[in-house]
Amino acid sequence: MLKSVKVGMIGCGGWGENVIGAYQQNPFSQIVALADLNRERAEAVANQYGIPKVYTDYREMLEKEQLDMASVATPDFAHRQAVCDCFAKGLHVFLEKPVATNMEDCYAIAEAAGKSGKKFMTDYFMRFIPQFRDAKLAVENGELGQIVQGYARIDDCVSVPTKMLRWSKDSSPVFFVMIHNIDAVRWILGKEVVEVYARQQKMKLAPQGCDTPDSVQALVTFESGASVMFDSNWILPRTYDGLNDQFVRLVGTEGTAYINITYQGLRVFKPEFQGDFEHSNRATVYVNPMFNGRTTGCVERSVGHFVDCILNDTDPCITIKDAIEPTRIACAIQQSLDTGAPVKL
């Protein structure tokens, strides 16, 4: 049995750094090399987290380093080549959501994962948040009866597409944020989707030169007959309480579940907030709160679960089918936006 997993990190932008922290503090994993197109950024992150080697070309890293796995956190549209190259090198792969922004890339990734026989997991980390896990248990236990309908909202502040991401025009609220709720609700219900019908608005970002929807609403029908309205925008004002807003309600024949991830107990009010990412609501409680210099929360749990699976040779709880289906639903939503018509899956 392996004693410690040697990780090659590909992409160390804003999110990649959170993931890096989770590997570096885990006694059973260490990042031995880091690859990012931006050398300056890569060197700064490597220095901060004690990573010995830096590359600007991940293929050179894959050639030169002895790795057990790769962790990929490149932009949404730039996952396929890196992931497939890692599988071709015989590595296990942990991939950020969304798997891809089109089905061709998604199927190529799924096929490469299946053929390699290596472990693969998409970072759908809502599954590691207790509120979502308990909602799934309530559904499984029959506490809500049959699910009739639901509402699932996840939004970002406008600073995400305009300040945080340089590539937001190549993604959308569907692939960047809604995908979290799509995965979570599909997982909680344990049912597949049969039809989607979506609408979008382009009134704010597109006129500023960022051609991506401001907001998308998708009415999604599950095989059980339940309808869930998925609702996501990424234009919440700078002054909104938090960087994100997330709320899920599931109405059943016997009971209703409410998951409020936005308000987790601490709001700090100041005369003014600094920069683009400071808000009154400290919504890091479930994502990556620091205790004594260590990340906890769902980032740590998600990364830690994958490392455990490699060490113990067990299957990740998020399967290849779980990687494909939310992407298929997101692509069907995109098709419905493009055609204006409902799309059957």
Ligand SMILES: NC(=O)c1ccc[n+]([C@@H]2O[C@H](COP(=O)([O-])OP(=O)(O)OC[C@H]3O[C@@H](n4cnc5c(N)ncnc54)[C@H](O)[C@@H]3O)[C@@H](O)[C@H]2O)c1
């Ligand atoms: N789990 C979550 O909640 C969560 C949150 C935010 C972002 N993400 C996901 O993480 C991924 C990265 O997002 P981000 O916010 O860090 O973006 P980012 O733009 O901050 O970082 C992306 C990094 O990848 C690098 N890069 C691009 N192409 C590369 C390549 N071919 N080889 C090596 N490096 C390359 C860029 O130089 C950049 O440093 C996205 O898929 C995003 O959706 C997940």
